[in-house]
Amino acid sequence: MQVKEEVVKVPLSVDERWDLIEKISKQTVEFGARKHTLKDAIAELTVKPLTGIPVAIAVIYGFWAFFCEFAGTLFTDGFMVRLFDEHWLPWLQSVFPGKETWLYFIFVGDPAADNCFEAFGMLTSGLFVIFGVVLWAVLAFYLIFAILEDVGYLPRLAVLVDTVLHKIGLHGYAIVPTFLSLGCNVPGVTATRPLETRKQRFMMMTLLAIFVPCGAQIGIMQDLVPEMMGWIFLTLAIGYLGFGFVLNKIVPGKSPEIIMDVPPYQMPTLKNIMSKLWIRTSGFLLVAVPFVLLGCLIVGLMYLTGAMDWLAAVFGPLLTVWFGVPSETVAPLIAGFLRKDLAVGMLGGLMEQGIMTTFQVFTSVILLCIYFPCLATFALMIKEENWKEILGSLASLVAMVFVYGGLIHLVGIMLGVA
Amino acid sequence: MNETEENFGSIYFAVLGAVALAFGVAELIATVPGEASWGIMEMSGIFLPWRAIILLSVGFFYLSSVKNFAEVHQLAKAVMASIMIWIVAGIAIWARIAGSIPGEETWFNSLEGFLASYAPPYCPEMFLLPFSLVIVYYVLKEKEEK
Amino acid sequence: MESGKLPLKAVVIAALVLLALSTAVISVDAHMPGAKAPPEFELSPIVITDDGTEVEITIEDVGNYHNGRMAEFKTNMLKKQNKTDAEIGKIIEKEFAGATGICPCSSCAFRAALLGISELWGDEIPERADIKFISRRPTPGVTQCLQYITGTGPKVPDVKSKGELQMILPDGTEVTDLSVPSLKKYMVDMDLSTWNFVIIRKSTGDEFEVQVKEGVHPEGFFELRKKVKVDKMATPEEIDEFRVQWEAVRDAFLTQPDWELFEGVEEPEEPFPVGGAIFFSILVTGVGLLLVLSFRGKAR
Numbered sequence: 001m002q003v004k005e006e007v008v009k010v011p012l013s014v015d016e017r018w019d020l021i022e023k024i025s026k027q028t029v030e031f032g033a034r035k036h037t038l039k040d041a042i043a044e045l046t047v048k049p050l051t052g053i054p055v056a057i058a059v060i061y062g063f064w065a066f067f068c069e070f071a072g073t074l075f076t077d078g079f080m081v082r083l084f085d086e087h088w089l090p091w092l093q094s095v096f097p098g099k100e101t102w103l104y105f106i107f108v109g110d111p112a113a114d115n116c117f118e119a120f121g122m123l124t125s126g127l128f129v130i131f132g133v134v135l136w137a138v139l140a141f142y143l144i145f146a147i148l149e150d151v152g153y154l155p156r157l158a159v160l161v162d163t164v165l166h167k168i169g170l171h172g173y174a175i176v177p178t179f180l181s182l183g184c185n186v187p188g189v190t191a192t193r194p195l196e197t198r199k200q201r202f203m204m205m206t207l208l209a210i211f212v213p214c215g216a217q218i219g220i221m222q223d224l225v226p227e228m229m230g231w232i233f234l235t236l237a238i239g240y241l242g243f244g245f246v247l248n249k250i251v252p253g254k255s256p257e258i259i260m261d262v263p264p265y266q267m268p269t270l271k272n273i274m275s276k277l278w279i280r281t282s283g284f285l286l287v288a289v290p291f292v293l294l295g296c297l298i299v300g301l302m303y304l305t306g307a308m309d310w311l312a313a314v315f316g317p318l319l320t321v322w323f324g325v326p327s328e329t330v331a332p333l334i335a336g337f338l339r340k341d342l343a344v345g346m347l348g349g350l351m352e353q354g355i356m357t358t359f360q361v362f363t364s365v366i367l368l369c370i371y372f373p374c375l376a377t378f379a380l381m382i383k384e385e386n387w388k389e390i391l392g393s394l395a396s397l398v399a400m401v402f403v404y405g406g407l408i409h410l411v412g413i414m415l416g417v418a
Numbered sequence: 419m420n421e422t423e424e425n426f427g428s429i430y431f432a433v434l435g436a437v438a439l440a441f442g443v444a445e446l447i448a449t450v451p452g453e454a455s456w457g458i459m460e461m462s463g464i465f466l467p468w469r470a471i472i473l474l475s476v477g478f479f480y481l482s483s484v485k486n487f488a489e490v491h492q493l494a495k496a497v498m499a500s501i502m503i504w505i506v507a508g509i510a511i512w513a514r515i516a517g518s519i520p521g522e523e524t525w526f527n528s529l530e531g532f533l534a535s536y537a538p539p540y541c542p543e544m545f546l547l548p549f550s551l552v553i554v555y556y557v558l559k560e561k562e563e564k
Numbered sequence: 565m566e567s568g569k570l571p572l573k574a575v576v577i578a579a580l581v582l583l584a585l586s587t588a589v590i591s592v593d594a595h596m597p598g599a600k601a602p603p604e605f606e607l608s609p610i611v612i613t614d615d616g617t618e619v620e621i622t623i624e625d626v627g628n629y630h631n632g633r634m635a636e637f638k639t640n641m642l643k644k645q646n647k648t649d650a651e652i653g654k655i656i657e658k659e660f661a662g663a664t665g666i667c668p669c670s671s672c673a674f675r676a677a678l679l680g681i682s683e684l685w686g687d688e689i690p691e692r693a694d695i696k697f698i699s700r701r702p703t704p705g706v707t708q709c710l711q712y713i714t715g716t717g718p719k720v721p722d723v724k725s726k727g728e729l730q731m732i733l734p735d736g737t738e739v740t741d742l743s744v745p746s747l748k749k750y751m752v753d754m755d756l757s758t759w760n761f762v763i764i765r766k767s768t769g770d771e772f773e774v775q776v777k778e779g780v781h782p783e784g785f786f787e788l789r790k791k792v793k794v795d796k797m798a799t800p801e802e803i804d805e806f807r808v809q810w811e812a813v814r815d816a817f818l819t820q821p822d823w824e825l826f827e828g829v830e831e832p833e834e835p836f837p838v839g840g841a842i843f844f845s846i847l848v849t850g851v852g853l854l855l856v857l858s859f860r861g862k863a864r
Contacts, residue, residue: 035490036491038493038497041490041493042494042497046498054475057472058502061468061472062505065509065512069516074517079525230464458839511847530834
């Protein structure tokens, strides 16, 4: 006769689960005194707030300063601006036939332009944005990111910021998708998958889409308005934490604890770094190149057909009155649906023409960051979220743009700079 | 690590910590006018306040590592302080390398222009860099003993 | 709570101070209405002795003197038009508010004097009475700058001894009346040849000629100047264009080195960067050593 063992499945609460883990570990694991190594001691220093925060400041300083020198000083300012403005643009302007034709306008752009930010053709601004600025910015970002990842510092940074991020219903782990999004929002959104509940994922994705600019966008911003970068990041960080706090209060659902693997510190290997760099940068270019070129094409066509002027006339009052930016900002905002870096590049063109004040440039850059994720990120969000969440994200976006954009304008008026 | 090495380490890093702390205070003061120079040492740039904070932390790390220097947790503080100096000084050197390669009028810099990029003045962290390398000896020593 | 309020208050005060400062920066230049304030520049003062007393003359001193003289000239003109004192006061205040007096002419003359003095006297400090200028440019900016340096102009403060200033136009005409109304008669066709000065060390008879280089003035500058300033036939666009060119010339004289501005001045050869070479050698040796050590460590 066979006896069937009946297993009764009783759902356990979080505390009960932890108790069970403790019981099992006591029975199966032998505990003994272990002498700390130098690595352990260093690891400890990087997660304790008193010592960990100064270390984090040094690491982030190193990250940012390397980024600026590598992408800005060496490649973009050192070689690419000269290559594109002094050689590529004049050559293209001299050989491309039919200066008055729409084809010339689409591919080369403004015939009077003397730099690639102003020209705005597919082969001028389009290629300059991708290969002159963004490629180097993304390369620098992913290089440092891969080193930090392989050394084992990122998980420790996550532990360090855990307390702060708990205040907005997230965990220290959120630093990983946030950092990844500083390179490109697409892998950032993908990295939200380990988050346990839909609330956490929804919050994380919405915050990434709104408040975290990608490396490409940062590269262009650094090139155009280096003196404003501190203020831009401060404004975005305030928005990230403030809006996260609000979302945590209004979005239903739970934010359970998660366990993160914190590996020991180790020397990164060149092979690993290179392969990560290659995979991420090539992946980025595959997404970026078609969208930037498409963006230039669409914006060019909209100018040619007069659609841009019509949109500027329709949305002009809203932009001018509520956000305090000129109606010409419509064009970058439209381009921003496709690529944010391209859109910031267009703002550069407006700056050079003297259309915008410094504060308007600041407001426009913030608006471009927060008003909508780029098309590639949005497509991924559609895949990752259900329709209810998508609508929720969009509603949050709209509310955020109006509240935050209006608030920045108000602060500008109060300070007398808007 | 024998007693002599431990004593030397304590004294050496106490002095280095005090110097780093003094440089940190100087950088912090220099943030008010935006720049300051002393001989071939210069404190300037948009990241000056952050560098001042890092240097002050370096000073505190070194000084707090002095007591019972041979103990691994104490040694770790000195190692961390040295790594922080390496990050800041490394970036300062990297900035010079990045600026030295492209020329102003030509694609690449002339030899004189290239070498001039490495000429003084230097930031305080670059002066601390060679002295911070002493920690490598203690790390190797600790590794050997293990 | 108090500590929370303080930064906001401080920020508002700081913002207001910045705002006030920014209005000061947006100055109007009486000589070129609507012109932007000069950029940041560093020009060493002209150092001379006046009857044994050391005197430092800065470009700001020259600008203020030029400004004062032009305001005086304008006042006299308005008086002739029967304007009341109140009206004159208002006009002068409006036209000269925030003006620096640093224009292309005064800044060029100042740079030429600096260069000439350093060439003729070297490290010595010239006595004011030993300095003579021959100017080819009959403008108030140039004339009043050189009058201030030589102490030959009216109302130059604390003058004990006087140098000499002669105005000889490129065609050889000598202008003896250096008042503004007199100069106006000669300010018609002024091309690059008027941007010329001779500095003379009277005690030795040594001379140094300063001629502004071609290319310092933007293309079409002289024609546009005539249209705007002499013929008064310029369109608003041409006036705007001239303002931009005027600013560019002034800024060039304030910021560019001598060899880019004046003929015959050779760019000083940069000394070989020994410090840089030493640092680079140490850097390369250090990196090499690091690589060798790390390879040896791996091999073990």
